[in-house]
Amino acid sequence: MWRRFLTWLDDRTGWSGPLAKILRYPVPEHAHRNPLFTLGGLTLALFLVQAVTGMLLAMYYEPSPEGAYRSTDFIQFELPLGWLVRGVHHWAASLIVITVVLHLARTYLYGAYKRPRELTWLIGIVLFLVTVAFSFTGYLLPWDQTAYWATKVGTEIAGSLPGLGPLLLRLMRGGLEMGQATLTRFYATHILILPGILVLMLAAHLLLMRRYGLVGPLAGQAEGDGQGGKQRDKSVPFYPDHLLYEAIIALVVIFLLIAASRFFPAPLGAEADPTDASVVPRPEWYFLFYYQLLTYFPGWLEPVATVLIPIFFFGSLVLLPFLDTGSERRPWKKPVTTGAFIFYALAVVVLTALALMR
Numbered sequence: 001m002w003r004r005f006l007t008w009l010d011d012r013t014g015w016s017g018p019l020a021k022i023l024r025y026p027v028p029e030h031a032h033r034n035p036l037f038t039l040g041g042l043t044l045a046l047f048l049v050q051a052v053t054g055m056l057l058a059m060y061y062e063p064s065p066e067g068a069y070r071s072t073d074f075i076q077f078e079l080p081l082g083w084l085v086r087g088v089h090h091w092a093a094s095l096i097v098i099t100v101v102l103h104l105a106r107t108y109l110y111g112a113y114k115r116p117r118e119l120t121w122l123i124g125i126v127l128f129l130v131t132v133a134f135s136f137t138g139y140l141l142p143w144d145q146t147a148y149w150a151t152k153v154g155t156e157i158a159g160s161l162p163g164l165g166p167l168l169l170r171l172m173r174g175g176l177e178m179g180q181a182t183l184t185r186f187y188a189t190h191i192l193i194l195p196g197i198l199v200l201m202l203a204a205h206l207l208l209m210r211r212y213g214l215v216g217p218l219a220g221q222a223e224g225d226g227q228g229g230k231q232r233d234k235s236v237p238f239y240p241d242h243l244l245y246e247a248i249i250a251l252v253v254i255f256l257l258i259a260a261s262r263f264f265p266a267p268l269g270a271e272a273d274p275t276d277a278s279v280v281p282r283p284e285w286y287f288l289f290y291y292q293l294l295t296y297f298p299g300w301l302e303p304v305a306t307v308l309i310p311i312f313f314f315g316s317l318v319l320l321p322f323l324d325t326g327s328e329r330r331p332w333k334k335p336v337t338t339g340a341f342i343f344y345a346l347a348v349v350v351l352t353a354l355a356l357m358r
């Protein structure tokens with residue numbers, strides 16, 4: 001029955017030809033079954049989970065200071081399976097940050113940013129920023145004390161930027177103070193603007209990845225485009241072989257997210273009270289390192305942490321494909337790029353640990 005329906009549809013649309021062409025591209029054997037090469041696909045799967053759970057949450061969520069907390073409380077404690085939908089959305093948001101960073105680390109260490117994949121890499125950096133923006137805008141939505149005060153501090157940091165700061169603060173808050181306009185802007189950005197940018201950027205990222213294929217293995221070769229010698233011949237089709245492998249991993253992860261929602265429900269503190277500044281604003285764990293960094297640059301030194309260090313960090317990522325242009329991709333043969341990677345990774349781990357100990 002299903003087959004007959006598909007044949008009927010194919011007769012009228014001719015969809016199967018182009019689809020097969022898109023899906024049956026070769027995945028090099030070294031990448032198939034290498035978990036490091038599934039991180040991009042897993043991130044994509046998690047974004048799909050976010051889209052589905054986000055749509056369900058939007059059916060009950062009220063984006064107003066009076067309704068935001070009440071409706072989140074309703075979803076969490078009264079709506080049948082509301083805890084599950086909110087829990088999966090909450091834990092998947094944290095996991096996406098981990099998978100995106102690991103995917104970035106994998107492409108960095110494999111030298112996948114090199115010619116001809118510079119654009120894939122640059123679009124990846126935009127995707128990374130979009131992921132961070134999703135987290136930042138989503139954090140405010142439950143409108144509980146931590147969400148309110150952490151976002152107040154977050155927008156104040158943006159407001160302290162020299163030059164553009166005050167404009168940025170008004171743009172984010174929709175005025176000088178936090179209120180209805182802030183919530184509306186964060187909500188619109190979270191459910192409309194960022195998903196739009198994400199879809200466009202992802203399409204470009206995947207088309208480029210499809211065009212140039214995946215980078216070759218590290219051991220035993222060091223050519224620039226990663227399509228070296230014999231490896232080119234050894235491959236499996238993306239559909240069904242590699243897709244099945246990725247789907248199994250995604251299903252296991254979704255199962256773990258369900259378990260996490262059951263045993264560690266998504267948190268919801270007391271309702272936001274703009275007059276009660278006694279709360280110590282605590283950002284999500286993945287922003288902790290940055291809050292710790294800020295403590296070392298008080299007063300007039302603050303722009304070092306808010307402007308110079310981010311410009312240096314993102315600037316080095318953007319320039320990487322244009323600075324490291326040699327054909328060598330093995331990390332152990334590239335002390336400068338690998339050293340920079342270790343330095344960044346250590347800095348984030350140590351700063352996060354220090355923030356947790358405070």
Ligand code: HEM
Nearest residue numbers: 037039040041043044104107112121124125127128214215
């Ligand atoms: C929303 C976030 C992202 C998604 C969903 C995504 C998705 C993917 C997928 C499915 C692949 C092919 C399979 C794989 O390598 O895992 C890929 C490849 C690639 N991605 Fe991403 N990506 C994202 C973010 C990033 C970031 C942050 C970077 C780095 C700045 C990046 C750089 C690359 C590069 C260079 C490749 C080619 C890899 C190679 O040839 O080995 N991506 N991406």
